[in-house]
Amino acid sequence: MDAMADDVIDDRALVARAAAGSETAFRSLYRAYVQPVYWTAMGLVGNAADADDVVQETFVVAWRKLPQLTLEGTSLLPWLATVCRLQAANRLRARSRHGAHAALDEDLPARIDVERDVVDAEMVRAILAAVEGLGDLDREIFRLCAAEGYGYQAAADALGVSHGTVRNRLSRIRTRVRATAMETETP
Numbered sequence: 698m699d700a701m702a703d704d705v706i707d708d709r710a711l712v713a714r715a716a717a718g719s720e721t722a723f724r725s726l727y728r729a730y731v732q733p734v735y736w737t738a739m740g741l742v743g744n745a746a747d748a749d750d751v752v753q754e755t756f757v758v759a760w761r762k763l764p765q766l767t768l769e770g771t772s773l774l775p776w777l778a779t780v781c782r783l784q785a786a787n788r789l790r791a792r793s794r795h796g797a798h799a800a801l802d803e804d805l806p807a808r809i810d811v812e813r814d815v816v817d818a819e820m821v822r823a824i825l826a827a828v829e830g831l832g833d834l835d836r837e838i839f840r841l842c843a844a845e846g847y848g849y850q851a852a853a854d855a856l857g858v859s860h861g862t863v864r865n866r867l868s869r870i871r872t873r874v875r876a877t878a879m880e881t882e883t884p
Contacts, residue, residue, distance in 0.1 A: 698813075706772040707771040707772075708726065708768065708771060708772055709768055709771060709833065710736065710795050711725055711770050711773075712763060712766065712773055713724050714787055715763050716764045716766065717764075721762075723759075723760060725758075726773055730773060730777050731752060731756075731775060733777075733778070734752050734755055734756075734774075734777050734778070735748055735749075735752050736782050737749035737778050737781045737785075738752050738755070738781050738785055741781075741782065741785035741786075742785050742788055742789060742792075743813075746800055747788050747792070750788065751781060751784045751785045751788050752781070754780045754784040754787075754788075755777060755780045755784050755801075756786065758780050759773075759777060759780060762780075762789070770823075801857045808857055817837070819880055821876065823877050823880070824874055824875075824877055824878060825839070827873060827874050827877040828870075830875075831870065834856065834858070834866070836868075837856055837867055838852060838856065838863055838866050838867050839867070839874075840861065841855060841856070842867050842869075843867075843871075849864050849867070850863075852867075859873040
């Protein structure tokens with residue numbers, strides 16, 4: 698027998714004993730493969746806590762399914778890796794489902810504040826009225842810079858005016874709009 702053949706691990710006897718209910722045999726399989734299964738899980742789920750859970754679920758499934766398993770090769774690892782991938786996929790699906798619900802919960806207000814909503818609506822109306830009272834150039838500067846996010850130079854180029862004109866006019870517009878907003882706030 699050559700040296701290479703001596704290095705091959707043959708799990709068939711341990712799998713047969715574990716399938717028959719031997720906790721000692723199963724523990725030996727666990728010790729032999731927990732690290733490779735963990736690194737497979739970690740690569741799939743991306744964090745240690747979920748990887749630990751996936752490894753645990755993988756070996757729970759292995760314990761339950763070993764009596765029905767027909768080991769195709771000499772190593773249990775390919776089968777454990779497949780179980781691990783399936784458990785990781787389940788974990789990722791659950792995380793995305795729960796993550797979506799958690800994100801929705803975080804976006805929901807703690808309570809509905811009707812007064813604040815009314816004040817906000819009044820403030821928006823007052824700001825829109827103040828903007829409507831601006832001249833054409835100032836209204837365009839406000840639209841481009843405040844509503845559409847243009848920088849001073851980009852707005853200046855779009856309007857055919859200088860950078861300084863946009864900067865100075867926008868400063869005055871913001872002061873006027875801010876004053877309008879402060880007038881509509883309730884104490």
